[in-house]
Structure formats: C-alpha cells, structure tokens
Amino acid sequence: MASSSHRRRPQQKPDRDFEWRPVRGPLVAVAAVAAVALIVTLVVAFRPDAAAGAAGQDRAVSGSVSDAVTSAAATPKTPSAPKPSTTTPTAGRRTTPSASASVSVHPSAPSATPARRSAAGASSATTTAPAAGRIRPxxxxxxxxxxxxxxxxxxxxxxxxxxxxxxxxxxxxxxxxxxxxxxxxxxxxxxxxxxxxxxxxxxxxxxxxxxxxxxxxxxxxxxxxxxxxxxxxxxxxSPATSDTVSIRYKTGSTQYWCGIQAIGHRNPLARLEVRTSAGWLALTRTDYNYFLSEQGTGCGAEIRLTDIYGEQLTVPALAVRPDVVQRTGVQFARH
The missing domain is CATH 2.40.40.10 (RlpA-like domain)
Incomplete structure (x- = not known):
C-alpha cells in the first residue's frame, strides 16, 4: 500500500465566482508576443547577411554624403549666363542721341569712312575708334x-x-x-x-x-x-581739298631732340606718333601745335597721324630737316 505521502490529492475545482482566467489570458498573450518579437529580433540581428547589408547600407549613405561634400567643395560655382534681351528695337528709331545746339553737349563722332589717299602717296591708311575732343563732328x-x-x-x-x-x-x-x-x-x-x-x-x-x-x-x-x-x-x-599732308620739323630739331608738326590735314589732328624699337610712341602736343620728342626718340623715323574720326595715316621716315615743309602725298578721307 502506497505511502500517504505519495498519494495524489484530488484536484480541487475552483469556485466559478473567483475564476482568474479572463485576466490571466491577455497577460500571457502579451508576454508571448513580446517573447516572439524578442526572438525574431535576435535572429535577424545575428544573421550574417543582415549585418553585412546594414553595414553596406551605412557605408553607402556615408559615402554618398562624403562624395556630395567633396564635390561641392571641389567644384567652383559657375554664374549663370545672362539671358539675352527679348526686347525688339522699334523700327526706324535712332539709338544714338541727336546732336545738340548747346556748346556743352558733344555727341559721339560718326564712324570713319574708308581712307583715301592720292596716287602719289605710298603710306598705309587704317581706321580706328573716333578721337574727337571738345569740337565734335x-x-x-x-x-x-x-x-x-x-x-x-x-x-x-x-x-x-x-x-x-x-x-x-x-x-x-x-x-x-x-x-x-x-x-x-x-x-x-x-x-x-x-x-x-x-x-x-x-x-x-x-x-x-x-x-x-x-x-x-x-x-x-x-x-x-x-x-x-x-x-x-x-x-x-571736312572740306574738299586738293592739298595733301606735309610734315615740318621745328627749328633746332636733331636726332636727339625734335618737334614735329603736320600741316594741310583735311580734318583736325588728334594724335601724332613715331615708330620706335618698342612700337608706336605718342608724342606730347604743345599749345603752339608741335609734337615734341624731348629725348629724340623717333626723330627721323616713321610717323603715324590720327584724325578726330579715328583714321590713321602712316608716313614713311623723313630726314630731320628743321623748318622745311616736306610733302607726304597722303590725305585724310572726307566726311
């Protein structure tokens, strides 16, 4: 006969009025869900391919940000080109100001016409920008x-x-x-x-x-x-004339100092230059109408004349002959 200590006691059925089953069920369900979630998380976290993918993704994002920063720092900003104007000029309307009768207003000189020279002239002639002073055409x-x-x-x-x-x-x-x-x-x-x-x-x-x-x-x-x-x-x-430009060296001129004057030019003279080893040198004009080379630079060399319309005439080298009028055979164009 088995010992009473090993005898199973009959299971006592709880009273229905105090049944805890409805309360215990949700807690167990929540705990179960939490446990499953934890297990899934641990499994996913410890998967080799997941770790590699996460690391790769982090590297990709980091690399993209780094590349973007490097590119922004290395690439200079290029200003956008200005957009061309879409305004259409009114037909027949002048864009330059009209000449004024007032002495204080000096409109720009008209563009130079092709150079003219006499048949005897051997000098070259070109045109440049206008060089008018106070008196404007x-x-x-x-x-x-x-x-x-x-x-x-x-x-x-x-x-x-x-x-x-x-x-x-x-x-x-x-x-x-x-x-x-x-x-x-x-x-x-x-x-x-x-x-x-x-x-x-x-x-x-x-x-x-x-x-x-x-x-x-x-x-x-x-x-x-x-x-x-x-x-x-x-x-x-800018009158008609049969005369041509002449050059005169001032009294006392030598190869070490000279004054040069142009005579008989159709249009006012804006500039006189002499040829040097470094190129053309513009001489200073005096109020008595001679252009001076104080150091003798260019005395006896080629001479280039520019009128107020911007036309240029190049005169071949002339001997330094003081107070002698030497003809050149060239003349500025008529305007």
Missing part, C-alpha cells in the same frame, strides 16, 4: 563773332605767314591745347549768311567758350565791321 555750337587784324596770317598754331585771309582764332577752351589747329569751320550769322574759315590762332580771355575771333576780311562777309560783335552758330567741316 555733326554738332552746332552757339557763340559770338568778333574780328581782329591777322597781319601776315601767322598765329598760335605756328603755321607761319599765309595769304589766306579766311581764318579765325578759336577761344582757349575750344582751342584745347592746339587740337583745333587746322580745323575748317562753317560760320553762320543770324542773317543766314555763312562762310568757311580755317583755325590758325588762339583767342585768349576775355574770349568766351563758343567765341570765334575772325579775320576782318571774314567778319566783313557776315556783317559790317562796325557791328563789332554778332551772334553766330558754327560747326566743323
């Missing part, structure tokens, strides 16, 4: 005209005696350190009468801006000399 200036006795025709421009009496002296401002020398000017009086004069002299103060001091002979063609002072308008001309 295509502009009408207002002022007054007075008169003076020109004597033998000499003046500040140093052209020397002349039989031409249709000349004038330009006021200091428009004379502009001899830039006006040799310019041909059309002068019109209030009566409508007009004449053409050549600038050979300077009219100092009290001559005002816009004023021309005409030779008595020229003034008399516009009004009686007794009028003394009349209102005028004047403008630059």
């Amino acid at each position: 295509g502009t009408s200036y207002q002022g007054v005209a007075t008169s003076y006795d020109v004597g033998n025709g000499g003046g500040a421009c140093s052209y020397g005696p002349t039989s031409d009496v249709m000349t004038a002296a330009m006021n200091t401002a428009d004379y502009e350190t001899a830039k006006a020398c040799g310019a041909y000017v059309s002068v019109r009086a209030a009566s409508g009468t007009s004449i053409t004069v050549r600038i050979t002299n300077e009219c100092p103060a009290p001559c005002a801006v816009g004023q021309l001091d005409l030779s008595r002979q020229a003034f008399a063609k516009l009004a009686p000399l007794s009028a003394g002072r009349i209102a005028i308008t004047w403008s630059l001309l």
Whole structure:
C-alpha cells in the first residue's frame, strides 16, 4: 500500500465566482508576443547577411554624403549666363542721341569712312575708334563773332605767314591745347549768311567758350565791321581739298631732340606718333601745335597721324630737316 505521502490529492475545482482566467489570458498573450518579437529580433540581428547589408547600407549613405561634400567643395560655382534681351528695337528709331545746339553737349563722332589717299602717296591708311575732343563732328555750337587784324596770317598754331585771309582764332577752351589747329569751320550769322574759315590762332580771355575771333576780311562777309560783335552758330567741316599732308620739323630739331608738326590735314589732328624699337610712341602736343620728342626718340623715323574720326595715316621716315615743309602725298578721307 502506497505511502500517504505519495498519494495524489484530488484536484480541487475552483469556485466559478473567483475564476482568474479572463485576466490571466491577455497577460500571457502579451508576454508571448513580446517573447516572439524578442526572438525574431535576435535572429535577424545575428544573421550574417543582415549585418553585412546594414553595414553596406551605412557605408553607402556615408559615402554618398562624403562624395556630395567633396564635390561641392571641389567644384567652383559657375554664374549663370545672362539671358539675352527679348526686347525688339522699334523700327526706324535712332539709338544714338541727336546732336545738340548747346556748346556743352558733344555727341559721339560718326564712324570713319574708308581712307583715301592720292596716287602719289605710298603710306598705309587704317581706321580706328573716333578721337574727337571738345569740337565734335555733326554738332552746332552757339557763340559770338568778333574780328581782329591777322597781319601776315601767322598765329598760335605756328603755321607761319599765309595769304589766306579766311581764318579765325578759336577761344582757349575750344582751342584745347592746339587740337583745333587746322580745323575748317562753317560760320553762320543770324542773317543766314555763312562762310568757311580755317583755325590758325588762339583767342585768349576775355574770349568766351563758343567765341570765334575772325579775320576782318571774314567778319566783313557776315556783317559790317562796325557791328563789332554778332551772334553766330558754327560747326566743323571736312572740306574738299586738293592739298595733301606735309610734315615740318621745328627749328633746332636733331636726332636727339625734335618737334614735329603736320600741316594741310583735311580734318583736325588728334594724335601724332613715331615708330620706335618698342612700337608706336605718342608724342606730347604743345599749345603752339608741335609734337615734341624731348629725348629724340623717333626723330627721323616713321610717323603715324590720327584724325578726330579715328583714321590713321602712316608716313614713311623723313630726314630731320628743321623748318622745311616736306610733302607726304597722303590725305585724310572726307566726311
């Protein structure tokens, strides 16, 4: 007979009023789900291919960020090209300002026409940008005209005696350190009468801006000399001429120092250059209308002349012969 200590006691059925099954069920389910989730997580985490994939993904992301930073630092920023204008100009409308009658307004000079030269000329001719000073082509200036006795025709421009009496002296401002020398000017009086004069002299103060001091002979063609002072308008001309440009070396010129002057040019002269071993050298213009080479550079070498329209003429080398007028056979184009 088995010992009572090993005898199973009959299972006691719990009272239904105190049954805990409904409460125990959800807790067990939650615990089970948590356990399953933990196991799945551990399995996935310890899979070799998963670890490699995660590491590869991290490296890919890291590499992309690094490449992007490196590319941004190494590649300079290129500004975007400006977009072309889509505005269409109005047909027939001028884009350049109209010439003004006021002395204070100086519109740009028109473009140069092809160079002309005489058949005897052996110099080359080219065109460049306009080089006009105060006196501009295509502009009408207002002022007054007075008169003076020109004597033998000499003046500040140093052209020397002349039989031409249709000349004038330009006021200091428009004379502009001899830039006006040799310019041909059309002068019109209030009566409508007009004449053409050549600038050979300077009219100092009290001559005002816009004023021309005409030779008595020229003034008399516009009004009686007794009028003394009349209102005028004047403008630059590029006249017809059969003359050609000449070169004169100043008295005392040598290969060590020289002054060079151009004579007989149709249009006002803007620049005079001499050929040197380093190229063309622009000489300084004096108020007495000579271009000086203080150190003798270029004295006796080729000479290049530029008018206010930008046209250039190259004159072959000339001997340094002081106070001798040497013809070149070339001339600026007419405008």
